[in-house]
Amino acid sequence: MIYQIALATGNSHKIQEIQNLLSKNLANASSFHVLSPGEAGVIKFAPQETGTTFSENARIKSELLFTMTDIPSLADDSGICVDALDGQPGVYSARFGGENLNDRERAELLLEKLNFSNNRKAKFVSVISFTTAEGTIQFEGRVEGEILKVYNESGQGFGYDPIFFYPPLNRCFSEITIEEKNKISHRSIALNKFIHYLAERTGPPVNLL
Numbered sequence: 001m002i003y004q005i006a007l008a009t010g011n012s013h014k015i016q017e018i019q020n021l022l023s024k025n026l027a028n029a030s031s032f033h034v035l036s037p038g039e040a041g042v043i044k045f046a047p048q049e050t051g052t053t054f055s056e057n058a059r060i061k062s063e064l065l066f067t068m069t070d071i072p073s074l075a076d077d078s079g080i081c082v083d084a085l086d087g088q089p090g091v092y093s094a095r096f097g098g099e100n101l102n103d104r105e106r107a108e109l110l111l112e113k114l115n116f117s118n119n120r121k122a123k124f125v126s127v128i129s130f131t132t133a134e135g136t137i138q139f140e141g142r143v144e145g146e147i148l149k150v151y152n153e154s155g156q157g158f159g160y161d162p163i164f165f166y167p168p169l170n171r172c173f174s175e176i177t178i179e180e181k182n183k184i185s186h187r188s189i190a191l192n193k194f195i196h197y198l199a200e201r202t203g204p205p206v207n208l209l
């Protein structure tokens with residue numbers, strides 16, 4: 001079975017990571033055909049992320065795209081939660097410091113705010129939301145790590161990857177490949193739960209709560 005899925009995101013890094021993970025065939029020989037909003041026929045996808053939780057915002061995105069396309073739609077709402085900042089920036093990670101900052105400036109702002117703290121503990125959280133005519137279902141993933149003391153210039157990644165150190169690999173998220181990230185990340189944990197949910201189902205591809 002081929003599942004056609006529209007991705008309710010404007011973040012090209014997320015599209016890359018999700019495509020990479022979903023492009024592998026499912027155990028039962030099913031596979032995914034993933035469409036960006038543009039490929040699904042949506043010229044401007046601009047959801048209002050007015051929720052105060054990852055779950056609310058993920059739902060807003062997947063339900064809006066499904067309404068616009070009639071194609072089963074998948075959204076990710078995610079962010080970094082820092083212990084010493086009482087879980088901030090959390091759901092506001094993409095807007096931390098205001099809309100005008102770029103990824104690097106946001107990461108450096110976080111480093112500034114943590115300057116005097118010895119507690120560097122943080123976690124990435126992702127909620128994956130999947131909407132069809134039958135409703136919406138959600139899955140969550142988390143990964144724990146530490147905020148570095150300085151921005152890591154080397155490597156790639158996006159968002160807070162260059163300041164998120166992952167002790168089990170002894171590297172930060174910007175220094176690992178997409179394939180490595182997809183074995184351990186918050187987004188991949190949530191997506192794998194979704195894939196298992198689909199793989200375990202018999203009958204129609206989705207029959208949601």
Ligand code: ITT
Nearest residue numbers: 009010011076077078079080093094158159160161
């Ligand atoms: P969409 O809403 O269009 O999907 P977005 O980037 O605005 O894209 P979110 O509202 O979910 O997405 O905000 C997530 C932010 O959290 C993202 O912009 C990054 O700053 C950060 N983030 C989430 N996952 C990350 C990851 O794997 N690596 C680095 N930063 C991440």
